[in-house]
Amino acid sequence: MHLTLHVWRQANSKTAGRFEQYDATDVSPHMSFLEMLDMVNERLTEERKEPIAFEHDCREGICGSCGMVINGTPHGPKVGVTVCQLHMRTFNDGDQIWIEPWRARAFPVIKDLVVDRNALDRLIQAGGYISVRTGSAPDANAIPVPKEKADSAMDAAACIGCGACVAACPNASAMLFTSAKVAHLNLLPQGQPERFSRVLEMAAQMEEDGFGHCTNHGACQTACPKEISTDFIALLNRELLMAAVTSLPQTA
Amino acid sequence: MELRSQIPSGPIETAWERHRFDLKLVNPANKRKYTVIVVGSGLAGASAAATLAELGYNVECFCFQDSARRAHSIAAQGGINAAKNYQNDGDSVYRLFYDTVKGGDFRAREGNVYRLAEISLNIIDQCVAQGVPFAREYGGSLANRSFGGAQVSRTFYARGQTGQQLLLGAYQALQRQIAAGRVHMFTRCDMLDVVVVNGRARGIVVRDLETGKISSRAAHAVVLATGGYSNVYFLSTNAKGCNVTATWRAHRRGALFANPCFTQIHPTSIPPSGEHQSKLTLMSESLRNDGRIWVPKRQGDPRDASAIAEDERDYYLERLYPSFGNLTPRDVASRRAKEVCDEGRGVGPGGQGVYLDFRDAIKRLGREVVEDRYGNLFDMYEQITGEVPYEVPMRIYPAPHFTMGGSWVDYNLMSTVPGLHVIGEANFSDHGANRLGASALMQGLADGYFILPHTIGDYLAGTELETVSADHADFKKVEREAQERINKLLAANGTRTVDSFHRELGRLMWDKCGMSRSAAGLRDAVEQIPALREEFWSNVRVTGTGEDYNQTLEKAGRVADFLEFAELMCYDALQRNESCGGHFREEYQTSEGEAQRDDERFAYVAAWEFTGVGSEPRLHKERLEFEHVKLAQRSYK
Numbered sequence: 001m002h003l004t005l006h007v008w009r010q011a012n013s014k015t016a017g018r019f020e021q022y023d024a025t026d027v028s029p030h031m032s033f034l035e036m037l038d039m040v041n042e043r044l045t046e047e048r049k050e051p052i053a054f055e056h057d058c059r060e061g062i063c064g065s066c067g068m069v070i071n072g073t074p075h076g077p078k079v080g081v082t083v084c085q086l087h088m089r090t091f092n093d094g095d096q097i098w099i100e101p102w103r104a105r106a107f108p109v110i111k112d113l114v115v116d117r118n119a120l121d122r123l124i125q126a127g128g129y130i131s132v133r134t135g136s137a138p139d140a141n142a143i144p145v146p147k148e149k150a151d152s153a154m155d156a157a158a159c160i161g162c163g164a165c166v167a168a169c170p171n172a173s174a175m176l177f178t179s180a181k182v183a184h185l186n187l188l189p190q191g192q193p194e195r196f197s198r199v200l201e202m203a204a205q206m207e208e209d210g211f212g213h214c215t216n217h218g219a220c221q222t223a224c225p226k227e228i229s230t231d232f233i234a235l236l237n238r239e240l241l242m243a244a245v246t247s248l249p250q251t252a
Numbered sequence: 253m254e255l256r257s258q259i260p261s262g263p264i265e266t267a268w269e270r271h272r273f274d275l276k277l278v279n280p281a282n283k284r285k286y287t288v289i290v291v292g293s294g295l296a297g298a299s300a301a302a303t304l305a306e307l308g309y310n311v312e313c314f315c316f317q318d319s320a321r322r323a324h325s326i327a328a329q330g331g332i333n334a335a336k337n338y339q340n341d342g343d344s345v346y347r348l349f350y351d352t353v354k355g356g357d358f359r360a361r362e363g364n365v366y367r368l369a370e371i372s373l374n375i376i377d378q379c380v381a382q383g384v385p386f387a388r389e390y391g392g393s394l395a396n397r398s399f400g401g402a403q404v405s406r407t408f409y410a411r412g413q414t415g416q417q418l419l420l421g422a423y424q425a426l427q428r429q430i431a432a433g434r435v436h437m438f439t440r441c442d443m444l445d446v447v448v449v450n451g452r453a454r455g456i457v458v459r460d461l462e463t464g465k466i467s468s469r470a471a472h473a474v475v476l477a478t479g480g481y482s483n484v485y486f487l488s489t490n491a492k493g494c495n496v497t498a499t500w501r502a503h504r505r506g507a508l509f510a511n512p513c514f515t516q517i518h519p520t521s522i523p524p525s526g527e528h529q530s531k532l533t534l535m536s537e538s539l540r541n542d543g544r545i546w547v548p549k550r551q552g553d554p555r556d557a558s559a560i561a562e563d564e565r566d567y568y569l570e571r572l573y574p575s576f577g578n579l580t581p582r583d584v585a586s587r588r589a590k591e592v593c594d595e596g597r598g599v600g601p602g603g604q605g606v607y608l609d610f611r612d613a614i615k616r617l618g619r620e621v622v623e624d625r626y627g628n629l630f631d632m633y634e635q636i637t638g639e640v641p642y643e644v645p646m647r648i649y650p651a652p653h654f655t656m657g658g659s660w661v662d663y664n665l666m667s668t669v670p671g672l673h674v675i676g677e678a679n680f681s682d683h684g685a686n687r688l689g690a691s692a693l694m695q696g697l698a699d700g701y702f703i704l705p706h707t708i709g710d711y712l713a714g715t716e717l718e719t720v721s722a723d724h725a726d727f728k729k730v731e732r733e734a735q736e737r738i739n740k741l742l743a744a745n746g747t748r749t750v751d752s753f754h755r756e757l758g759r760l761m762w763d764k765c766g767m768s769r770s771a772a773g774l775r776d777a778v779e780q781i782p783a784l785r786e787e788f789w790s791n792v793r794v795t796g797t798g799e800d801y802n803q804t805l806e807k808a809g810r811v812a813d814f815l816e817f818a819e820l821m822c823y824d825a826l827q828r829n830e831s832c833g834g835h836f837r838e839e840y841q842t843s844e845g846e847a848q849r850d851d852e853r854f855a856y857v858a859a860w861e862f863t864g865v866g867s868e869p870r871l872h873k874e875r876l877e878f879e880h881v882k883l884a885q886r887s888y889k
Contacts, residue, residue, distance in 0.1 A: 011800075012800065012801070028525070028526055028528060029638075030525040030526060030528075030637075030638070031525075031526075031528050032530070032636075034530065035528045035529070035530050036528075038528070038530055038751070039528055042749050042751060042752075044795075045749045045793060045795055045804070046749070046793075048793075048795065049795070050795050050796050051795065051803070051804060053801060053803055055318065056492060057317060057322055057324070057491040057492055057493050058322075058324060058326065058327045058491040058492075059491070059492060059530065059531045059533075060327055060531075060533050060534075062326050062327050062413065062416055063317075063322045063323075063324070063326050063327065063491060064319075064321070064322060065317065065318065065322050081635065085635055085636070087635070087636065087638070089638055110462055110801055111800070111801040114801065116318070117318055117319065118318070118319070118439065120319065121319050121320070121321075121427060121430075121437075121439075124423075124424060124427045125427045125428070125430055125431040126431070128424055128427065129382075129424035129425060129427060129428045130381065130382050130383045130424070131428060132378075132381040132382055132425075133306050134299075134302070134303040134306060134378060134425075134701045134702070134705070135374070135378070135701075135702070136381075137374075137377040137378045137380065137381035138377065138381070139377055140336070140376040140377045140379075140380040140394055141336075141338060141393045141394055143380075144391065144392025144393055145388055145392050146388075146392050147388045147389065147390050147392065150385050150386070150387070150388040151385075151388075153383070153385040154385040154410060154411060154417075157385050157410075157417060157420065158411075158413065158416075160416075161319065161321055184383065184385065185383050188383050188385070190380070190381055190382070190383050191383055
């Protein structure tokens, strides 16, 4: 295959970026998208040019490191996969491919396709945990968890923290990410003691980090490589409402 | 040098409890006066950092990824073992201990393994309390499955994402401590070296990957939780960033490296599809429960699988191991696959693959049942290869997966450099010559949550530590060396890319020090590696500068360390004149082609001392005693 790539190149967060064009020749349809970029980078290096910076690590769709917008879609055209699992057989010989970094105020560009996603860690720090000291846990079977609850918590916990939901959202909202963590923990009995403080603090942190508001576009769910459902956003909104009601000053 | 394992004497059942009582304690008010550096944020690193912070220590935690949640523990699929006996099928701490010692082919320490089995109980409790969504029965209790040939169901799992969920539990505990101000987290920060002051590990030199700035961090103790070294083979199931730098740099500073030749090759990975292949993807071993493994009887048979008649197929595992068949252990299944491919009977691109066929399973069970059991794995396979396993057999090939070797540590998880502790896959301690399925997660969390946080206190309470800051001359010296090394990489300005060297090294290691090894091949490798290393330093091309985000430079530093480390692996494989677990020496096999252990001469841990680059390392031996599990030959006939 022969492809024409238009890749966003940007030296750092302080300089302006631009698209640059590269020819990708002799692309095997069996290559992953990242292996195709590896090949382009090897050739750039041979020409003494700087390779394209992009983030990646496990290359099996679970670490959440990789992510780029391909022809306007986070993680590219295939549903339910990360870009490392996208294979070139998805494309056609002669295609023009536009490759950009995640674009969101909360994710400043570090270089080329690499962005700073520390804001997602800060959301977890705000309340995305259960406070339990090592060694203080009761027997694992002491508290039964209904199977449906455990399954639903697992559906939410499957989030890999890649940030595609933010990149896909016209408001650059982190609602899908946040709701997945709130749902994972709030659905479980172990998460009940901090149920309301968790949701209030995580919501406040979203504001602080400059994520936008959710206006129910649903683009996040479509972009999510783990196909996490916007139902969890509904759950998050219910939890927020409940938390607001229960935290009203109690009067006699 | 005398290797003191510090294994407590007396009854093994109470050894850890007695040892814990004997450990010195740090006064609660004094803990905050101690700073502990933790390098790595996988299962071992994140759990250790979080727990140390809960105890009151000042913790600094480092990872090279953009977030602590990305460490490669996240990719573990199968599960985590614990001797809970929730299934009432006769499991016990002693049975898990027994299985692990035997599975490790009698090259692990009994004392360590017993402790691991004991702590497995606490790990599950802890993880459930953190909200890890393990699989459940309808009644709400935890579900288990049997895994990796175990005869009891002791594996806990969270769909096919157990590693991810356990890591998120540890990561969230870590984030909680970061929010509380007790852990200072350094992401995108690469450890370049360990700093030893007056014979004790007192800090590390790091490079900020975003700015390129090199700096030092001083502490009272250092913990390495930096994972394994399978990427020495270039193609492995490890994440691209996994590397040996931390433990190798520590080795150069005096930490002995134990059993580096003990590597595990996993039999069911998707074969490489061409020269461009950048890593290998694992398919769950559970596929071997229903899939039948075969190759054509005829060499170089070019026909499609469907055109090959039944009597022209060689179901070689069923033929060689009638009672275990396709379920023989990982090392055996892997070696036999390589053998048939070396005979020219492999299938797929380059003849690097064997069939894993579900035709009979679909006939016997119906497509629906097969879909229900393996649907997600079949989808994953189709995504990667473009082939539909319901219609054509899958192709699989072995891939380097886990490394049992690592820094030598004593029972307190301290290396031979006082103050330098090594935990998780990075140490050598618990798996012997072969790791059983669902045991890696258990070991990482045992070390991080329940062992190191206690044993490090003993070191800190029992040691006079002078005040040392990062301005100390020893720190400045190591910083200078690290800077000079980077300058040298950038200045080489040669003609070959970093990856081309890494691929060449990987191919060499796979051929000579992979699934099967011979003295002649290993001697060959020991000759070739230094030549490749020399070429690397004079002919590598690293573009860009050292003053900003430069992925090529990061990679170059790691490959440079692999080029030194690889030689040690070969020396280790060469001295071990026996076959055991993942280490198969062609000269030492039974008449039926099985691994032949030599307990008389090789029941020891090989711990290597660094004597200089290109100079033969010095071997130290720690004798292994087996008082509880009787030495016996493994048999899967």
